Amino acid sequence: MSIDLSRLQPLGWSNFFTAQIPLEQFESARPARVVRVERGCWFVDSGLEAFPATLAGRLHHIHTDPHYVTVGDWVLLAAHAPVIVERLERRSLIERREAGGIDAQPLAANIDLMLVVSGLDGEFNLHRVERYLVLAAEAGVLPLVLLTKADLVDDPARTVAQVRRRLPAGAEALAVDALRVPLAGRLSPWLEPGTSLVVVGSSGVGKSTVTNNLAGQPLQETGATRRDAKGRHTTTARSLIRLPGGACIIDVPGIREVGLVAEGGVDRQFSAIAELARDCRFVDCTHQSEPGCAVRAAVDRGEVDTDAWAHYLKLLAEGRHNLAEHERRRRDRVFGKLVKATVAAKKQGHGR
Ligand SMILES: Nc1nc2c(ncn2[C@@H]2O[C@H](COP(=O)(O)OP(=O)(O)O)[C@@H](O)[C@H]2O)c(=O)[nH]1
Ligand SMILES: [Mg+2]
Ligand SMILES: [Zn+2]
Incomplete structure (x- = not known):
């Protein structure tokens, strides 16, 4: 089976994904899109049919992240079995x-x-x-x-x-x-x-x-x-x-909490405010009561909606906090792993 664009394009396939497949695999590659994920089972659509697939052991080992393959992902299947062997780079x-x-x-x-x-x-x-x-x-x-x-x-x-x-x-x-x-x-x-x-x-x-x-x-x-x-x-x-x-x-089933992952989206959503912020006197201006705050000045002039300004500050703080917390946890995890590795290496060394 080779890549049949007329079959894949209705599922959202594009050149972005074609470009990720090595030329020598072009004839044999079996792309499919993940349409549903249940515990340990990935339902995929090849454009011809939809069926359940499993994740190759190799991917389990490399990526302990349970969300490594999620709904909407494009994946490559093994030649003769419904096994996901590769997840393609995501467009978004x-x-x-x-x-x-x-x-x-x-x-x-x-x-x-x-x-x-x-x-x-x-x-x-x-x-x-x-x-x-x-x-x-x-x-x-x-x-x-x-x-x-x-x-x-x-x-x-x-x-x-x-x-x-x-x-x-x-x-x-x-x-x-x-x-x-x-x-x-x-x-x-x-x-x-x-x-x-x-x-x-x-x-x-x-x-x-x-x-x-x-x-x-x-x-x-x-x-x-x-x-x-x-x-x-x-x-x-x-x-x-x-x-x-x-x-x-x-x-997507009802979401109770829409916590932000980072702060980049906040500046993009409130781009007018973010742009004004570049003119603030202090680079670390919190846009609340500092002298020379361009955002506050625009709010006072009525050029920026008060509610938008307040929500911007709230979301920015939350995004920053969550990103910092995420980084801290990631660092702790890596640190823990390294300590374990060091202990194991020492043990081995003593045994010799
Ligand atoms: N009158 C009216 N009822 C709606 C409309 N959209 C959804 N509903 C009703 O709202 C309820 C929840 O809808 P549902 O699609 O299950 O919400 P979901 O939880 O977001 O998927 C159902 O009883 C729908 O019939 C609408 O535009 N007008
Ligand atoms: Mg629903
Ligand atoms: Zn400011």
Whole structure:
């Protein structure tokens, strides 16, 4: 079997991945995309068929990271067995900090567009949406905010305008009735064949409803069709689904905590503020009360939204803290390993 582009492109394959395959392997390589991950089992789609695969022992040994191969990854399979022997370099990776932990947890790999879903009903939370925008910025992925349940509120346009003021250039926010109105037509500019989307948002906001709406059939269980014994919305595993128009979509079960992994995305999301910060008198300005703070001056002049400024400071502090903590843990792990290695080497030396 050789690389058949017409088979792979609808799954999101591109030159970026072709370039990673050595010429001599071109005839024999078996690329596939990871569409779902369950404990110890990676479901892959070769473009011809979907089937479960395992991870080659070699990869287990080199990479003890349980997320080394995640949903959306492109992998190479062994010639005669459903075994993943290689993970290709990622074009993008969306990750967040795990609830209660400090390590990064990948949500999806090789994504072009992040559908940030939030319900207009109940208490709409702009800061929550903005956290996702930071994740998208961190990953270099374009966000599209879908404000669902527009049919349940009086003035969806007001919230849409509120969100639009916080969007990066090129991004968009739309109010939708995901339950009853087909979305494929309205979203068609973002659904080009080969595009990979990830759907994120809290539990119950309508992610699976959006996915099913775009798929044109009830592929994902929604709150309306499935509840656990306590009546809560149950979550299904992250899975990649092919849409009729040729795009792919990954429905990520409700995320409770959107912890930031680093601070890069914060500066990209709040680029206007980050730009002003370059003119602050002190390089380590915290943009709160220092003299010569260009950010504070712009806030006082009314040129920067007070809420945006406050959220920027909060997210920046969190991103910095998490990154520093992650580095500290990584260093401790490496240190621990080296100590062990030294002890082992000493023992061996004494034995001789
Ligand atoms: N009225 C209305 N209900 C919606 C809309 N989108 C989702 N729902 C309902 O909200 C509930 C949660 O939806 P679901 O897709 O399971 O949310 P998820 O947890 O984010 O996947 C379900 O009962 C849906 O029928 C919408 O645009 N309008
Ligand atoms: Mg769901
Ligand atoms: Zn400043």
